[in-house]
Amino acid sequence: MANKTKRITESAMLLAIAIVLELVSKLFIPEQPFGGQLTIVSMLPVVLISYRHGVKWGLFSGFVYALLEMALGAKTVSAAFLPGYFGDNAMIVNALAMCLLDYIVAFTVLGLGGMFRNRIKNPGLSLMCGSVVALGLRYVTHIASGYILFSSYAEWFFTQDGFPAWGAQLVEKLSPVALGLVYSVVYNGFYMIPEIICTAIVSVLLARVPKIVTKVA
Numbered sequence: 001m002a003n004k005t006k007r008i009t010e011s012a013m014l015l016a017i018a019i020v021l022e023l024v025s026k027l028f029i030p031e032q033p034f035g036g037q038l039t040i041v042s043m044l045p046v047v048l049i050s051y052r053h054g055v056k057w058g059l060f061s062g063f064v065y066a067l068l069e070m071a072l073g074a075k076t077v078s079a080a081f082l083p084g085y086f087g088d089n090a091m092i093v094n095a096l097a098m099c100l101l102d103y104i105v106a107f108t109v110l111g112l113g114g115m116f117r118n119r120i121k122n123p124g125l126s127l128m129c130g131s132v133v134a135l136g137l138r139y140v141t142h143i144a145s146g147y148i149l150f151s152s153y154a155e156w157f158f159t160q161d162g163f164p165a166w167g168a169q170l171v172e173k174l175s176p177v178a179l180g181l182v183y184s185v186v187y188n189g190f191y192m193i194p195e196i197i198c199t200a201i202v203s204v205l206l207a208r209v210p211k212i213v214t215k216v217a
Contacts, residue, residue, distance in 0.1 A: 007053055007216065011061050014045040019068060021045070034150060035076060035102070036142065038191045041199045043138070044206070047113030047131050052216045055114050062111030063104070070103045077103075086149065094149055101145035109137040117215060124207035131203045132196055139192040143184045151180025157187065 021042035031037040046065050050058020070077055079085055080095040113127075113134040120126035158167030158179070170182060207213045 011049050014049050018042050018045040036191045041202045044199050046110040050111050050114030051117050058111030058114050062108040066104045066107035069107050106138045106141040110134045123213040124204040127203040127207045128200045131199045135196045142188040146184030147181050154179045154183035
């Protein structure tokens with residue numbers, strides 16, 4: 001019972017830290033026009049829960065984190081169910097798909113961050129690899145969501161004022177299907193790739209503190 005209480009308390013604290021890091025990030029790091037934002041390694045605490053307490057508990061914690069993210073993004077979530085967000089009519093299916101992919105799946109997969117803790121002996125390398133895989137899966141999920149739901153913005157995105165010339169070249173050379181996929185990879189990559197790199201670096205540094213990477217479960 002004591003271990004269970006400690007696990008719940010510690011996980012709650014780490015989730016709270018994750019939310020605080022994101023909120024602080026919003027104060028001085030601008031959000032992208034269609035969602036997504038670089039944060040101060042706000043997902044690392046969720047990865048750490050998985051590393052310390054196991055993947056099963058990590059996935060549960062990731063799911064709870066996903067619900068918290070939906071609460072923080074309530075304005076965007078509610079807007080998705082209104083007419084005009086995905087076109088001329090209220091597209092309930094698209095709105096539900098957005099909630100599933102951009103929130104539930106995207107943040108729950110962070111719970112896989114501890115998958116290497118018993119496979120790689122070096123704590124720094126183990127935590128780093130777990131972070132890269134977990135955040136990489138979130139990136140892939142956003143790519144899928146962007147392609148399925150927002151690829152119609154691809155041509156505008158690559159030809160807007162100020163965008164490098166290679167954007168217009170992509171519009172000319174690629175089919176609409178390919179352009180939509182490249183758009184989602186590029187758009188989500190603007191914030192997810194730096195986030196993955198920063199989280200990987202900080203995870204290695206954090207692992208130098210033995211008590212932090214102690215395996216509880």
